[in-house]
Amino acid sequence: MANHWQERDSSASTSFDDEIYDLDRLRAEIEQEKDIYGMLENSVGDLKSTVTEMERRYELASEEDNEWKTRCETQEELNQLLSKQIQYLQDRLDQSRDSAKDGFESDLRSYDELSEGSLRKLLKQIEREKQSLESQLRDYEWRLDQESKAFHKANDERRNLHTELLQAKLKLEELKFTTNAGNQQKKRANQKGRGVEENVPDDQRILDPKHGPIKKTAAIKKLPKLDA
Template sequence: MEKIRGNPSDRLSSIRVYERMPVESLNTILKQLEKEKRSLENQVKNYAFRLEQETKAYHKTNNERRTYLAEMSQVSGSHQDSKRQQMEQLPRMKENLVKTGRYNPVNQKTVNAKRGPVKKIPRSNHLPKLNP
């Protein structure tokens, strides 16, 4: 079917074409236009329904994302607090070991910058016995 657009004189000539058509042909065109209109209305309804569904899904997902971010922030914060507490406890733990006599700085692992890997320094109370 021909669409009526553009130049007004072209539209006028199209109208004149329709004026010369028999009534049955015009009725057929009218039925086709009504059918096309219903089809387009159904498409609009379907698009509106899909848009509504997508909007609901978006909001649900966005709320879940916010919840997860809040949980991650909370866990991260508590993890940072835990690390901070551990770091604060290290000097106290060292003091307690010194007080009880279990801490021996000679027994600590050291890094040799030239050789690379960590090596353990032997404890002084494990030296071999000397023969007289």
């Protein structure tokens, strides 16, 4: 009989230990699930941030694509216009060559008729014209360089003046705000002081430049007489 109770107690103890083990195991699994859930939440947050950043970059890329598309279309139109101008100038050049060829042959025939002295004189004249044209070219290049420097200088001054103008406007607005605030405070102070002076007779005002000095107790109301 004693052995029977011992076996029963041993079985009950074993069952209780198993339940405790199962409970601890469940708690451990729950904690593990919580950790996994927290990691998943962090991953979801990171993914959301990544998606938001990618959407922003995509919008920027779309805007840049539109800008580059507009630039490309503008450049294509400019290229077409330049191609037409090149073709026009090429035609003019061909015509000039034909005209120059005919004129050169006639000039050669006329030069053959000139004497050696006349040819030398003509050569000197051509040299002088060449030097004059070269001098004009250098003068134009120098003037162009000076105009370019003056333009950049004026542009820098314009930007500096624009900046100073903005700063002056901001300073003016600040002064207006300060002045208005001071006027409001002064107005309130005057109204407050006027409320006190209204109870003072004209011949008893204190330190009033318009009305002169008065008694310090002038604004105090008279006390009623006491009945005997």
